[in-house]
Amino acid sequence: MSLIVQKFGGSSVADAERIRRVAGIITDTYKDGNDVIVVVSAQGDTTDDLIEKAHEINAKPSKREMDMLLTTGEQASAALLAMAIEALGFPVTSLNAWQVGITSDSKYSNARIKTISDERLRRELDQHKIIICAGFQGINKFDDITTLGRGGSDTTAVAIAATLRADLCQIFTDVDGVYTADPRKAPNAKKLNEITYDEMLELASLGAQVLCNRSVELAKKYRVNLEVCSSFKRVPGTIVKEDVKVEKMLITGVAKDNNVTRISVIGLDDIPGVAFKLFSLLGQNNINVDIILQSIGRHGTKDISFTVASDNTQTALDILHECYPDNTITHDDNVSKVSVVGSGMQSNAGVAAKMFEALYSVGVNIQMISTSEIKISVLIDRNDSDKALVAIHDAFI
Amino acid sequence: MSLIVQKFGGSSVADAERIRRVAGIITDTYKDGNDVIVVVSAQGDTTDDLIEKAHEINAKPSKREMDMLLTTGEQASAALLAMAIEALGFPVTSLNAWQVGITSDSKYSNARIKTISDERLRRELDQHKIIICAGFQGINKFDDITTLGRGGSDTTAVAIAATLRADLCQIFTDVDGVYTADPRKAPNAKKLNEITYDEMLELASLGAQVLCNRSVELAKKYRVNLEVCSSFKRVPGTIVKEDVKVEKMLITGVAKDNNVTRISVIGLDDIPGVAFKLFSLLGQNNINVDIILQSIGRHGTKDISFTVASDNTQTALDILHECYPDNTITHDDNVSKVSVVGSGMQSNAGVAAKMFEALYSVGVNIQMISTSEIKISVLIDRNDSDKALVAIHDAFI
Numbered sequence: 001m002s003l004i005v006q007k008f009g010g011s012s013v014a015d016a017e018r019i020r021r022v023a024g025i026i027t028d029t030y031k032d033g034n035d036v037i038v039v040v041s042a043q044g045d046t047t048d049d050l051i052e053k054a055h056e057i058n059a060k061p062s063k064r065e066m067d068m069l070l071t072t073g074e075q076a077s078a079a080l081l082a083m084a085i086e087a088l089g090f091p092v093t094s095l096n097a098w099q100v101g102i103t104s105d106s107k108y109s110n111a112r113i114k115t116i117s118d119e120r121l122r123r124e125l126d127q128h129k130i131i132i133c134a135g136f137q138g139i140n141k142f143d144d145i146t147t148l149g150r151g152g153s154d155t156t157a158v159a160i161a162a163t164l165r166a167d168l169c170q171i172f173t174d175v176d177g178v179y180t181a182d183p184r185k186a187p188n189a190k191k192l193n194e195i196t197y198d199e200m201l202e203l204a205s206l207g208a209q210v211l212c213n214r215s216v217e218l219a220k221k222y223r224v225n226l227e228v229c230s231s232f233k234r235v236p237g238t239i240v241k242e243d244v245k246v247e248k249m250l251i252t253g254v255a256k257d258n259n260v261t262r263i264s265v266i267g268l269d270d271i272p273g274v275a276f277k278l279f280s281l282l283g284q285n286n287i288n289v290d291i292i293l294q295s296i297g298r299h300g301t302k303d304i305s306f307t308v309a310s311d312n313t314q315t316a317l318d319i320l321h322e323c324y325p326d327n328t329i330t331h332d333d334n335v336s337k338v339s340v341v342g343s344g345m346q347s348n349a350g351v352a353a354k355m356f357e358a359l360y361s362v363g364v365n366i367q368m369i370s371t372s373e374i375k376i377s378v379l380i381d382r383n384d385s386d387k388a389l390v391a392i393h394d395a396f397i
Numbered sequence: 398m399s400l401i402v403q404k405f406g407g408s409s410v411a412d413a414e415r416i417r418r419v420a421g422i423i424t425d426t427y428k429d430g431n432d433v434i435v436v437v438s439a440q441g442d443t444t445d446d447l448i449e450k451a452h453e454i455n456a457k458p459s460k461r462e463m464d465m466l467l468t469t470g471e472q473a474s475a476a477l478l479a480m481a482i483e484a485l486g487f488p489v490t491s492l493n494a495w496q497v498g499i500t501s502d503s504k505y506s507n508a509r510i511k512t513i514s515d516e517r518l519r520r521e522l523d524q525h526k527i528i529i530c531a532g533f534q535g536i537n538k539f540d541d542i543t544t545l546g547r548g549g550s551d552t553t554a555v556a557i558a559a560t561l562r563a564d565l566c567q568i569f570t571d572v573d574g575v576y577t578a579d580p581r582k583a584p585n586a587k588k589l590n591e592i593t594y595d596e597m598l599e600l601a602s603l604g605a606q607v608l609c610n611r612s613v614e615l616a617k618k619y620r621v622n623l624e625v626c627s628s629f630k631r632v633p634g635t636i637v638k639e640d641v642k643v644e645k646m647l648i649t650g651v652a653k654d655n656n657v658t659r660i661s662v663i664g665l666d667d668i669p670g671v672a673f674k675l676f677s678l679l680g681q682n683n684i685n686v687d688i689i690l691q692s693i694g695r696h697g698t699k700d701i702s703f704t705v706a707s708d709n710t711q712t713a714l715d716i717l718h719e720c721y722p723d724n725t726i727t728h729d730d731n732v733s734k735v736s737v738v739g740s741g742m743q744s745n746a747g748v749a750a751k752m753f754e755a756l757y758s759v760g761v762n763i764q765m766i767s768t769s770e771i772k773i774s775v776l777i778d779r780n781d782s783d784k785a786l787v788a789i790h791d792a793f794i
Contacts, residue, residue, distance in 0.1 A: 016453040050473070054480055056413040061480040068491050069476035072469035076447070079466035083451055083458040094465050098495060099540050120540070143496050143517070 002167035003125075004029055007039040007135065007157035012172055012231035013077050014044030022231055023084035025172070026130060030090060035125050037164070039135040039157040040081055042073025063108035067147045071096075074134035074153070082132045092130040095120065097137035097145070102156065104138025104146045111138050111146035113155060116163040133160065151212020158215045162222035169224050170237070171211060176230035177238035178203065178210055181254040181393040185386050188394055192252055194239045199252045200226075202341040202375045216240065251342035251351070251396040256389050260290070260337050261313040262367065262379060264305040265320060266328040267297050278304060285319055287312045291337070291370040291379055305368065307337065307379060335367065336385035339377040340392060352376050358395035364388045399564035400522075401426055404436040404532065404554035409569055409628035410474050411441035419628055420481035422569070423527060427487060432522050434561070436532040436554040437478055439470025460505035464544045468493075471531035471550070479529045489527040492517065494534035494542070499553065501535025501543045508535050508543035510552060513560040530557065548609020555612045559619035566621050567634070568608060573627035574635035575600065575607055578651040578790040582783050585791055589649060591636045596649045597623075599738040599772045613637065648739035648748070648793040653786050657687070657734050658710040659764065659776060661702040662717060663725040664694050675701060682716055684709045688734070688767040688776055702765065704734065704776060732764065733782035736774040737789060749773050755792035761785045 006026060013019050030036045050069050054061050061069075078094040085092040101117030124131050135153025138146040148155050154171055161169035178200065181189040195203075197220035204213045210228055219226050219240065229237025268274050275294065282289055290307045297303040308316050313331060320329050345351040352369075355376055359366060364387070368379035380388055403423060410416050427433045447466050451458050458466075475491040482489040498514030521528050532550025535543040545552050551568055558566035575597065578586040592600075594617035601610045607625055616623050616637065626634025665671050672691065679686055687704045694700040705713050710728060717726050742748040749766075752773055756763060761784070765776035777785055 016450075019454055053413075053477065057416055057477055058480040058484040062483055065476045065479045065483065065491060068479070069473055072473045072476075075472070076466055076469045079462045079469075080450065080454055082462045082465070083455040086459055086462065087455040094462060096542075145493075 001033050001035065003035040003164055005037045005039065005157050005161040005166045005169040006172060007153055007170065008041065008172045008231055009153065010041040010044050011174055013040060013081060019081055019084045022081060023088055025231065027085060027088050027090050030130055037121065037131045037133060037160055038081065039133050039153055039160065040074065040077050041135050041153040043077045046073040064144060067108045067145050070147055071134070071137045071145050074136050078132045078134040085130055090130055091128060092132060093124055094132040096134050098139045100133055102138050104140055104148065106140040106142070106146065108146055110149035111140065113138055113148065113159045116159055118163055121164060151215055154212050154215035155218060158218045158224050161224045162218065166224070168227060169219070170227045170229055172229055172231040173210060174230070175210065176233050176235050177228050178253070180252065180397045181389055182256065185256065186254070186390045186393045188397070190397060192238050194241065195252055196343055197240060197242060198374060199341055199343055200240045203253050203255055251340050251344065253341050254389055254393045255339050255341065256385050257337040258382060258385070259310045260307050260335055261310045261331055261333050262305060262307050262335050263316060263329065263331045264303055265324055266303045266330065267301040268304060268327060270300050270302045275304060281319060281323060282316060285315060287316050291368045291377060293368045307368070334382045335379050336382045337377050337379055338385060338388050338392065339375055340396065341375045343374045345374060354395055355392055358391040359388055362387050362391045398430050398432065400432040400561060402434045402436065402554050402558040402563045402566040403569060404550055404567065405438065405569045405628055406550065407438040407441050408571055410437060410478060416478055416481045420478060420485055422628065424482060424485050424487050427527055434518060434528045434530060434557055435478065436530050436550055436557065437471065437474050438532050438550040440474045443470040461541060464505050464542050467544055468531070468534045468542050471533050475529045475531040482527055487527055488525060489529060490521055491529040493531050495536045497530055499535050501537055501545065503537040503539070503543065505543050507546035508537065510535055510545065510556045513556055515560055518561060548612055551609050551612035552615060555615045555621050555623070558621045559615065563621070565624060566616065567624045567626055569626055569628040570607060571627070572607065573630050573632050574625050575650065577649065577794045578786055579653065582653065583651070583787045583790045585794070587794055589635050591638065592649050593740055594637060594639060595771060596738055596740055597637045600650045600652055648737050648741065650738050651786055651790045652736050652738065653782050654734040655779060655782070656707045657704050657732055658707050658728055658730050659702060659704050659732050660713055660726065660728045661700055662721055663700045663727065664698040665701060665724060667697050667699045672701060678716060678720060679713060682712060684713050688765045688774065690765045704765070731779045732776050733779045734774050734776055735782060735785050735789065736772055737793065738772045740771045742771060751792055752789055755788040756785055759784050759788045
């Protein structure tokens, strides 16, 4: 008998029919002789609807009251899912974060889990109950309700799996696993049977939005075996774990990220400390910089180019215009970052060359390049990004 | 400085505009230098919508999960009301029953409050915060969420007022007070400035649905001064308390109840124990009987007539047909109970006579009569009920 934690996102429980389908998955797992703890998100668009309702009343509500409001979504879906399981004749109980004992810090809207009590969960499991736990919630030291930010329900699931040393934590999504590229863009994309935590982290941060980074980091830290699987198709998903057996692939995935803008500051003095000053300025304003390129400019000056997330573009430009009034500052929104990820490339030369060859073969110009131990990213024209993705994917996989 | 508890029902917070109006009432009370604790119900039709959602998934969900689902309604309206108060610039915090510490028994869907902790409430008041408390909820000994049944938010408000010895508990409703009769039926109905708990209890049980009986009973037990007032009109309401000063009115109100059916069992043996057997049978099946009339039938038999709440009619008829297969059983749905209530009638003869005279003057036939110390009820044809109400009202008031 195993202990399995299953997490279902908002689209998996969006209506009565989907809730019944999810109840079927859960009770099948239970019928196989497993203990089952389920973590569930708010139904479909509930959270957006609640945010809209709040803004009708107050353009800037406090985050504490916003969390009080939003967590009703998960409580409701947990109760409804429990009712669907009752209808199938299985013992079940739904629980909120305060009932489980999920404590967090006090950063309303973006709290971090501190501890999870296993007392109530163990007691319900001892009574052979299926447990439905409202995701995304925590309780701070004031006994106030917090929410865990984006991907919060994934984090709840992994944290519960870590606390109870569950045998497996299944994250059910719209897709049936992690693919070597977005299957909608690259028709030859293949589903991976296994992937390491680090590869998953690189893929997640590169725009392959299957799992939120925080939950993968947590899973890595506590060695929780994750499985990404579909709530619509009953097929095995992708296992995320520390060591991936069998013939390791050179490349595990190709990802594209459109949420990126290139900014260039032209004609900076070519003296020490210029880059330091520029990037510490951006850092102080919470703007993360990704790829950086420094080049020699005219007349003994230098130019510095870098990429930021598109939603930070305006803030970054405002700061730069204020601090560098004498320099030309340009930016380009029409770019994409395309990356290959794979722990196999650590011990393999020629990955970069093969990637650049693939881009050359379809006539794509590379604007910037960035590399890490298990990743190579290039910045290219956004109009070229789909054909670049397919070309790189098919070259490697 | 006084401590005032204010309760707002679902229709008072049905949309953003109404929530803003209620926030205005609350902050005006706070600006007058009072401590304010607010108890709020779910918005408008939220509860009905949630029940419908549940029934799409499970025709007979457990009451535990139903309570888990329904209490999200009060939590959401508490948060939204708090946001509206924040928008006006006042310090506020919303709280659930588990955060306040409202414990109840474990009768899901119809629980009774056991204790209320004053710790959290006092702490927030000490910080000069307006408190918005989700009504209708409790927490049982398992740390599970319960609901308090019909009129539950009224009960929450009165129980909090009793615990903190509040100076006043204001129940805001659609009407601006308690009237001598339903103003929509009797145009001459007058608003009462004051009424005793007992009179209010008789009126409430007679179909004047202003306050739920449990909350009035609780207010009477703990001597909580209640005020029934309007969330739409800023005028003084009706005070409910133990001793009503000034010239006591003979009659404080006239009420009509259409939720009533007359049932007759014809030709019972005229021997001892017949009535006992009949009514204990109904009692065992949780059917409350109201007015009872026994009359001599033909050939040494007797007939027994009584009234039950209309929703119990079919159950009562089924039982009677099974147990009295040889007797004729008739019933009449087209009846109304019209009652006069007033503690003044205890020391006044002639109230019944005056009531019957009023009915005679408009040609209404009395089918059954029932009296208590502060109440006289008659059963009449439902088609006559409105004119009977007006005639009785105008005779007394």
